[in-house]
Amino acid sequence: MHATTSRRGRRTIAAFTGSAVLALLATACTGTNDAGGADDSAGGKDVTITFWHGWSQDSETKAINDNVAAFEKAHPNIHVKTVGNIADDKINQSLRAGGDDAPDVVSSFTTNNVGLFCSSKVFTDLNPLLQKDGIDPARTFPAPMLKYTRFQGNQCSLPLLGDAFGLYYNKKAFAAAGITAPPKTLGEFAEDAAKLTVADGEGYKQLGFMPNYHGYESTTEHFLGQFGPGYFGPDGKSSIASDQAVASMLSWQKGLVDKLGGFDKLEKYRAGFGDEFSAKNPFHTGQVAMAIDGEWRTASLAEDKPDFEWATAPFPVPDDQAATYGRGYQTGTVVGIARSSKKQTAAWELVKYLTTNTDALVSFANAIHNVPSTFAALESPKLDADANFKTFLEIAKNPASGTTPASVNGGAYLVSLQNLGYDYESGKQTDLAAGLAATAKEIDAAIAQAK
Numbered sequence: 001m002h003a004t005t006s007r008r009g010r011r012t013i014a015a016f017t018g019s020a021v022l023a024l025l026a027t028a029c030t031g032t033n034d035a036g037g038a039d040d041s042a043g044g045k046d047v048t049i050t051f052w053h054g055w056s057q058d059s060e061t062k063a064i065n066d067n068v069a070a071f072e073k074a075h076p077n078i079h080v081k082t083v084g085n086i087a088d089d090k091i092n093q094s095l096r097a098g099g100d101d102a103p104d105v106v107s108s109f110t111t112n113n114v115g116l117f118c119s120s121k122v123f124t125d126l127n128p129l130l131q132k133d134g135i136d137p138a139r140t141f142p143a144p145m146l147k148y149t150r151f152q153g154n155q156c157s158l159p160l161l162g163d164a165f166g167l168y169y170n171k172k173a174f175a176a177a178g179i180t181a182p183p184k185t186l187g188e189f190a191e192d193a194a195k196l197t198v199a200d201g202e203g204y205k206q207l208g209f210m211p212n213y214h215g216y217e218s219t220t221e222h223f224l225g226q227f228g229p230g231y232f233g234p235d236g237k238s239s240i241a242s243d244q245a246v247a248s249m250l251s252w253q254k255g256l257v258d259k260l261g262g263f264d265k266l267e268k269y270r271a272g273f274g275d276e277f278s279a280k281n282p283f284h285t286g287q288v289a290m291a292i293d294g295e296w297r298t299a300s301l302a303e304d305k306p307d308f309e310w311a312t313a314p315f316p317v318p319d320d321q322a323a324t325y326g327r328g329y330q331t332g333t334v335v336g337i338a339r340s341s342k343k344q345t346a347a348w349e350l351v352k353y354l355t356t357n358t359d360a361l362v363s364f365a366n367a368i369h370n371v372p373s374t375f376a377a378l379e380s381p382k383l384d385a386d387a388n389f390k391t392f393l394e395i396a397k398n399p400a401s402g403t404t405p406a407s408v409n410g411g412a413y414l415v416s417l418q419n420l421g422y423d424y425e426s427g428k429q430t431d432l433a434a435g436l437a438a439t440a441k442e443i444d445a446a447i448a449q450a451k
């Protein structure tokens with residue numbers, strides 16, 4: 001099993017968007033946004049910095065350690081103490097407490113916490129450092145990656161590899177159903193999903209696609225990535241009740257649930273799915289013929305070798321947005337500097353190297369099968385990219401691709417929207433407009449309370 005950043009539970013609706021993180025960061029340092037410590041490595045003075053990250057598998061830790069070793073070779077006066085397998089709850093506790101045991105550089109899988117990190121000022125604003133070194137973020141990083149690493153103008157983190165979501169499809173099942181090419185619009189997708197569905201008594205021998213929101217990566221925000229929602233208006237308030245993209249997505253998903261057999265029947269079938277991150281994944285086993293998933297799945301399929309040929313493509317888009325085909329939802333790993341660190345200069349050198357050095361990014365991407373996070377790395381000839389992986393590189397480069405914006409209370413707004421999705425797909429909520437209005441009010445109230 002290949003454990004990558006996304007496989008480590010960094011679903012965009014993360015456990016750390018709840019009260020524990022809010023309580024920790026509410027009492028964190030909220031002083032000025034200036035860097036916390038004096039210059040530390042000027043003039044070649046030796047300095048040791050601590051770098052915390054979440055990777056734990058052997059291939060992952062070797063890859064990050066190799067990059068750190070290359071950094072130390074290029075910066076002989078800066079020594080890096082690397083500590084892996086650190087979860088966000090420990091990061092938050094340490095940033096709150098500060099002191100000599102706190103990390104200088106931190107990497108997090110939970111992009112939803114960026115709004116918390118930025119607004120509470122536990123991370124250093126990197127804008128002045130980027131400007132000082134002549135790095136133009138907009139020319140360096142794809143727009144969605146910039147969006148999930150900043151909050152209200154504060155660039156308190158930078159992207160360190162990313163994930164892009166697309167369509168996986170079973171070519172053997174396609175041939176059997178007479179389908180010659182992957183669908184490009186959601187209308188075509190619904191037709192193909194029905195053609196690929198093979199009944200078996202009260203259940204299925206094969207399901208074309210699992211649309212239910214508990215179907216692993218089939219979440220509201222991943223689907224919404226194909227519709228181009230705004231989530232919030234210029235006034236900072238939730239726009240989901242007035243944004244037609246949101247209502248359209250929820251209606252499309254509900255329609256597909258009904259078309260493929262209904263919520264209860266689909267849920268009963270889903271109960272027989274194996275673990276998402278194992279060879280028992282329902283796409284690997286042939287239980288579903290199409291799936292929405294991230295680029296890391298290519299490595300899993302190459303290792304597990306299912307008994308059918310498979311391929312990838314961008315996930316379909318709404319019929320009235322056919323010109324945007326090729327887009328997809330993006331997220332990723334972020335890295336920042338603890339504002340309490342007294343070694344800001346050395347910490348910035350490490351962050352800059354990890355996030356902007358093309359060879360470092362490419363070697364890391366090749367090792368853990370994630371998408372590089374700069375335009376230069378995405379175009380590098382050194383990148384291992386077969387046809388199926390290239391799909392996700394193109395999604396990452398597509399200007400129409402999107403992500404979910406940072407919020408002062410993390411991903412709580414996504415939890416609220418996903419809860420509405422659960423209610424609507426199951427028939428518990430039948431008035432979509434009323435449900436969206438109530439959910440928007442809930443989101444606004446939670447954000448106001450967090451502020």
